[in-house]
Amino acid sequence: MDDSSLASARERDAADPLSDCRERFFLPDGVYMDGNSLGLLSEDAEAALDSVVKEWRDLAIRGWTDADPDWFTYGERLGDRVAPLVGAGGEEVVIANSTTVNIHTLFGTFYDPARGEKVVVDALDFPTDHYAIRAQLRARGVDPDEALRVVESRDGRTVAREDVVDAIDDDVGLVFLPSVLYRSGQLFGIEAITEAAHESGALAGFDLAHSVGVVPHHLSDAGVDFAVWCHYKYLNAGPGAIAGLYVNERHFGVTPALAGWWGNDKGTQFEMSMTYQPAQSAGAFQIGTIPVLAAAPLDGALDVLADAGGVEAAREKSLALTDYLIDLVDERLPDCEVGTPRAHAERGGHVAVEHPEAARVSEALRDRGVVVDYRPPNVVRVCPAPLYTRFEDVWRVVDEIRTVLDERAYESYSMGGGVT
Numbered sequence: 001m002d003d004s005s006l007a008s009a010r011e012r013d014a015a016d017p018l019s020d021c022r023e024r025f026f027l028p029d030g031v032y033m034d035g036n037s038l039g040l041l042s043e044d045a046e047a048a049l050d051s052v053v054k055e056w057r058d059l060a061i062r063g064w065t066d067a068d069p070d071w072f073t074y075g076e077r078l079g080d081r082v083a084p085l086v087g088a089g090g091e092e093v094v095i096a097n098s099t100t101v102n103i104h105t106l107f108g109t110f111y112d113p114a115r116g117e118k119v120v121v122d123a124l125d126f127p128t129d130h131y132a133i134r135a136q137l138r139a140r141g142v143d144p145d146e147a148l149r150v151v152e153s154r155d156g157r158t159v160a161r162e163d164v165v166d167a168i169d170d171d172v173g174l175v176f177l178p179s180v181l182y183r184s185g186q187l188f189g190i191e192a193i194t195e196a197a198h199e200s201g202a203l204a205g206f207d208l209a210h211s212v213g214v215v216p217h218h219l220s221d222a223g224v225d226f227a228v229w230c231h232y233k234y235l236n237a238g239p240g241a242i243a244g245l246y247v248n249e250r251h252f253g254v255t256p257a258l259a260g261w262w263g264n265d266k267g268t269q270f271e272m273s274m275t276y277q278p279a280q281s282a283g284a285f286q287i288g289t290i291p292v293l294a295a296a297p298l299d300g301a302l303d304v305l306a307d308a309g310g311v312e313a314a315r316e317k318s319l320a321l322t323d324y325l326i327d328l329v330d331e332r333l334p335d336c337e338v339g340t341p342r343a344h345a346e347r348g349g350h351v352a353v354e355h356p357e358a359a360r361v362s363e364a365l366r367d368r369g370v371v372v373d374y375r376p377p378n379v380v381r382v383c384p385a386p387l388y389t390r391f392e393d394v395w396r397v398v399d400e401i402r403t404v405l406d407e408r409a410y411e412s413y414s415m416g417g418g419v420t
């Protein structure tokens with residue numbers, strides 16, 4: 001059978017061990033390829049949220065102790081459930097705050113000019129990471145333009161590992177990089193970068209927002225010092241859901257840059273002492289009262305991933321989907337380019353399909369029921385999230401792009417957005 005036929009896509013779906021999982025999600029009409037911006041709601045996540053609302057109604061203040069799981073240690077308990085996804089011990093992970101806030105507190109804690117004044121980041125990072133790092137440097141009286149060593153990209157898409165490693169020398173105190181670049185989908189080698197940082201006496205931190213739940217990590221084994229991530233992309237915990245963080249156990253006991261009572265040792269928190277006593281775990285990096293309603297859907301969403309076989313199974317299907325997508329782009333969209341690395345070891349969960357008319361093509365696709373997103377200057381980001389995307393959906397998105405280009409349907413959209 002022709003490998004680029006719809007029938008072939010359907011055969012792949014028939015052989016997919018994760019195909020049932022999709023039925024647990026509320027799927028919008030059309031084709032949803034934006035799960036790396038906002039993952040979809042599952043029945044499980046909805047039920048977990050409903051259950052906390054009910055506990056609030058029935059238990060009121062007693063929910064902090066009598067709910068199941070109790071709200072007082074909710075951040076720690078859900079941290080235990082997320083820890084295997086990033087390869088960490090339960091005590092090394094907590095769910096707390098937002099990703100940006102977690103960058104503030106972790107960077108602020110672990111940046112120590114005595115170790116080295118310079119900070120290695122890359123030029124293709126998600127902007128909020130740089131905003132937070134610069135703010136923390138300024139707060140310390142350090143000029144960010146002096147301290148930041150920004151590794152440039154040679155091709156505008158990816159950052160070469162040797163360029164990262166070359167940037168790390170004795171002047172560097174901290175390396176902070178993403179696991180996966182949000183635009184091209186390049187996956188970094190966390191192990192090699194951490195090793196290079198440690199050899200130079202620097203610490204290594206990572207932002208896993210674009211990989212948690214779709215790429216397995218081994219943070220403890222790699223000796224990574226700290227990491228942050230969000231749960232509303234591949235982990236489907238809902239818009240603005242509580243974020244996660246990891247701190248290696250060798251750092252337990254440090255005082256966080258943004259200390260708050262929720263990070264105090266749980267045994268003494270209600271003694272209400274004026275002296276902060278950090279929890280001897282990643283839990284110390286919680287700040288204020290946990291937003292239980294923004295955390296509850298995660299509890300249900302994690303059940304879906306567990307039943308699917310965990311993050312390893314999700315990764316296997318994700319690679320099969322992105323392999324298939326890349327093959328179809330090669331075959332049917334010769335006027336587009338794939339901006340994502342082809343090697344599995346360097347690919348996250350989405351594919352950057354590049355075309356000079358990417359902005360208008362994305363808009364035309366949306367009006368045809370295909371949800372992708374556009375990232376300037378020329379990327380249509382296509383994310384076949386493995387828990388609810390079929391091979392047939394991948395086939396459809398490529399087919400729709402082919403039609404939009406052939407019919408020049410994008411020409412009726414203005415450059416600034418909207419139909420002309």
Ligand SMILES: *Cc1c(COP(=O)(O)O)cnc(C)c1O
Pocket residue numbers: 098099100101126128129178182207209210230243
């Ligand atoms: C999505 C994303 C964020 C989002 O941060 P919030 O504080 O949740 O808004 C941060 N960093 C990266 C790399 C991301 O992909």
